[in-house]
Amino acid sequence: MSRFRSVAAVSVAVAGCATLLTAGPAQAAGTVHLYKVYYDSPGSDLGGNASLDAEWVQLKNSTATSVSLKGWTLTDASNHRYTFPAVTLKAGAIVAVHTGKGTNNSAHLYQGRAAYVWNNDKDTATLRRSTGAVQSTCSYNSTKVDYKVC
Numbered sequence: 001m002s003r004f005r006s007v008a009a010v011s012v013a014v015a016g017c018a019t020l021l022t023a024g025p026a027q028a029a030g031t032v033h034l035y036k037v038y039y040d041s042p043g044s045d046l047g048g049n050a051s052l053d054a055e056w057v058q059l060k061n062s063t064a065t066s067v068s069l070k071g072w073t074l075t076d077a078s079n080h081r082y083t084f085p086a087v088t089l090k091a092g093a094i095v096a097v098h099t100g101k102g103t104n105n106s107a108h109l110y111q112g113r114a115a116y117v118w119n120n121d122k123d124t125a126t127l128r129r130s131t132g133a134v135q136s137t138c139s140y141n142s143t144k145v146d147y148k149v150c
């Protein structure tokens with residue numbers, strides 16, 4: 001009886017592996033890309049650091065490996081440039097780049113600006129690698145919503 005149970009358990013485990021292997025290749029084809037731009041921070045644009053930090057851009061690493069963002073840049077259509085410090089974005093992780101000031105950590109980075117960067121009507125975010133090669137872009141052109149999912 002106990003032998004029968006263990007054979008059944010192995011069969012279930014094998015079936016589970018087959019499902020995971022089938023799902024694998026699609027996951028491996030990911031990139032580091034712009035994920036979401038929250039360009040119109042809540043409330044009136046009266047400035048202040050809390051309002052500036054409620055304006056942000058998210059990047060996502062949808063690859064299966066960690067990626068160093070050191071020297072990568074994020075620019076708007078007016079060429080306001082943010083250069084990433086030595087941070088690593090883990091596989092599957094998202095990091096938000098806030099416009100205002102704050103203390104950087106693995107999930108939140110801060111441009112340290114005293115003025116808004118992302119226009120509330122239309123703009124284009126461009127992410128470049130440290131080589132200058134364009135990695136990802138995200139454009140929006142609407143005041144009907146406050147954010148764009150890239």
Ligand SMILES: [Ca+2]
Nearest residue numbers: 039040118120
């Ligand atoms: Ca804005």
